[in-house]
Each structure stands twice: as structure tokens, then as C-alpha cells.
Amino acid sequence: MGLFDRLRGKPNVDSQDVPPAATQADASDAEAQQAPADAGPVSAAEPADAPKGVLARLRQGLRRTSQLLNTDIRDLFKQDGRLVDDDFVDELFAILVRTDMGTGPAGQIRDQVRTEFRGRVVRMDDVLHSVKVQLKQLMAQDETPLNLAANDPTIIMVVGVNGSGKTTSIAKLAHFLKSQGKGVVLAAADTFRAAAVEQLTIWAQRIGVSIVTGPSGSDPASVAHRAVAQALETGAEICIIDTAGRLQTQANLMNQLAKIRRVITKQVPEAPHEVLLVLDATAGQNGISQAKGFSEAAGCTGIILAKLDGTAKGGVVIPIRQQFHLPVKYVGLGEKAEDLALFEGGRFVDALLDGD
Ligand SMILES: Nc1nc2c(ncn2[C@@H]2O[C@H](COP(=O)(O)OP(=O)(O)OP(=O)(O)O)[C@@H](O)[C@H]2O)c(=O)[nH]1
Numbered sequence: 001m002g003l004f005d006r007l008r009g010k011p012n013v014d015s016q017d018v019p020p021a022a023t024q025a026d027a028s029d030a031e032a033q034q035a036p037a038d039a040g041p042v043s044a045a046e047p048a049d050a051p052k053g054v055l056a057r058l059r060q061g062l063r064r065t066s067q068l069l070n071t072d073i074r075d076l077f078k079q080d081g082r083l084v085d086d087d088f089v090d091e092l093f094a095i096l097v098r099t100d101m102g103t104g105p106a107g108q109i110r111d112q113v114r115t116e117f118r119g120r121v122v123r124m125d126d127v128l129h130s131v132k133v134q135l136k137q138l139m140a141q142d143e144t145p146l147n148l149a150a151n152d153p154t155i156i157m158v159v160g161v162n163g164s165g166k167t168t169s170i171a172k173l174a175h176f177l178k179s180q181g182k183g184v185v186l187a188a189a190d191t192f193r194a195a196a197v198e199q200l201t202i203w204a205q206r207i208g209v210s211i212v213t214g215p216s217g218s219d220p221a222s223v224a225h226r227a228v229a230q231a232l233e234t235g236a237e238i239c240i241i242d243t244a245g246r247l248q249t250q251a252n253l254m255n256q257l258a259k260i261r262r263v264i265t266k267q268v269p270e271a272p273h274e275v276l277l278v279l280d281a282t283a284g285q286n287g288i289s290q291a292k293g294f295s296e297a298a299g300c301t302g303i304i305l306a307k308l309d310g311t312a313k314g315g316v317v318i319p320i321r322q323q324f325h326l327p328v329k330y331v332g333l334g335e336k337a338e339d340l341a342l343f344e345g346g347r348f349v350d351a352l353l354d355g356d
């Protein structure tokens, strides 16, 4: 298949610039010590986003949505095909809506299927093909990898509401970047809960990256400041700042985010290079509209859509893309360090509709 070939043939541009081991092994001021290089599930020899693994991981992660779509669409058909009439297109519409893609896009696909096939007896493959073409148009987006700084380090803030998947997504991203040979420093700037620092510290040990922490209740901006300072001192390419979950309506907490920004901008004028909003794909449309104001208030630059594996509503990518005017940069497909994939619309639709 053309797409597979393209993916396989794509050179891994980052594999060339593996820094000396010393850059990655710098000690942090955290309790955490570096895990031995061979301790975790991580192997720098196989980048987390190795092209041939992406589609397989996506398929696995999107299984629930893909099963819903494929099974329900298959159920629409009798053995020898089915007449496309009003009942048929209405049933198709209902199936599409169940993936949370929204009634607008589902209606658009229904109308197109009606125009193309009305009054004809069609086979499932014909309809699936048409749905796929349209989904690809609706989801059209090239990969939008991280905006990397011209001069290291690249500083990434990760924000979102409580429990959306921020800390886990940071671990996955750090694992991915480390596997590309980059030195990573994590900032445990969610000082709100002691358990949050512990959670990120365990991840840092597991994937073998540095972490900077502060006492519980201390100023998150101070932790971020020290982490950026450490990245600058050690020549680490990436600094990722974890933040506590918050709602846009919590003015003091939103101010805290603004303070983190101010502090790191003083250290590195172009920072933050990315402010990634983590959304929970299982939260449904409500969670998404809630996060909309957040993305504007926090100056977000991209989205990580987490927990897609936990929902049959993976179609939610479409309204997210329509409502946020921000690229979906990565999707979270599970709880392991490897369960992250760079989002690309066409590949996403292939994983959804090719079934397993
Ligand atoms: N299945 C699945 N679970 C996920 C994914 N991402 C995160 N989780 C789980 O979701 C829960 C919350 O994840 P966290 O990363 O702690 O979320 P958070 O946004 O940092 O939470 P707070 O710091 O409390 O605001 C954890 O149990 C994670 O294991 C994902 O992509 N798939």
C-alpha cells in the first residue's frame, strides 16, 4: 500500500544527531537517579515513532472506535449489498454520530453517500471507500511535529484540566524524544500534590531522563526556572514542564501559568516554544468545549489528544480540529511510554477504517 511504503521509506532525520552519552546522563537535583541505560522498556536503537510501528500502534489504540465503525457499517449490509435509500443513509448517519464526530461532519458524509449512491444497490466496500475519502478531507492535516528551538533548549509547557493525561503524555513525549537521541529535563512544576511529583519522578527514572523537583506547595515557577537553568547548563535539547490540572475559571491558577511563562521567557526569550494542551478523548464534547477557553487563556500552540484507546469516540478529533484552530500534534493510545503517535489525518483514518 502506498501509504505504508511512504511511511517505511521516510528517513529518520533525527537519528543522525545523537548527542554524547554525557549530555543525557547529567544528574538532576531530584531524588531520582538516572535509571541504568538498559533498565527500562526503552531502547534508543528503536525510536518510539519508528515509521513502521506507527500504523500498527494507531490501529491497536483506535481499536474501539474502529470496531464500532466497521462492525456497525458492516451490519448495515445484507450479503448481496443494500439499496441506498433514506433509511440507509439515516442509519449510516447514526453510526457516524456515535463516534462523536459531530452532526455537522456526519451529515456531510451522509449527504455525499446519498448523492453518490441513491437508488442503487451497493456493497459495503463502495460505501466504506466513500466514507474514508470524506473523513480524510475532514481530518486533513499533515504531521505537525514539535516546534523545535533554533538554539537549544526547546521548552515545552504542558497544560490542561485535572486528570486529562498531562503527566503521562509528558512521559511518553520524553521517551520519544530521548529515543531520538535528545537530552531531556523534566520539570515537576505540579507542586500542588506530592503524588504528582512522585508520579513524574517514577517516569523519569523509568525512561532515563533528568527531572527537577521542588517541595510540595512550593512555587511552580521556581521549579520551572531551575529546570530550564539545568537544561541550559547541561546542554539538554528539551525541557518539558508539567503543570497542575486546572480550570480556566480558576483565576489564581491561570495566573500561576502566566508566571511560569514570564519566568522562563526571561531565561530564554523565545520560550515557551510549545504550550501543549492535553485533552481527554473520553471526556466527550463537554470536556472539549470546556478546554476551548483554556487553550486561548494559556496561549496553547497544539493539542495532545490522550486516551483515544479508552473510547469508541475517536471521531472526536474532527470537532476538536474544527473548534480549536490548533493542530492535534500527538495522540495518546495507552498508558505505556510507547503509546504516543504523531497525528496525521490520513493515517488516522486508515487506522480507523482498515479494521484489523
Ligand atoms: N488508556 C489510557 N490512559 C491514559 C492515557 N493517558 C493518561 N492515561 C491515564 O489517565 C490517568 C490520568 O493521567 P495523568 O497523566 O496522571 O493525568 P494528569 O493530567 O497529569 O492529571 P493531574 O495531574 O491530576 O491533573 C492515569 O491513570 C493515566 O494512566 C492514554 O493515552 N490512554
Ligand SMILES: [Mg+2]
Pocket: 166, 167, 168, 190, 196, 242, 243, 244, 245
Ligand atoms: Mg499530572
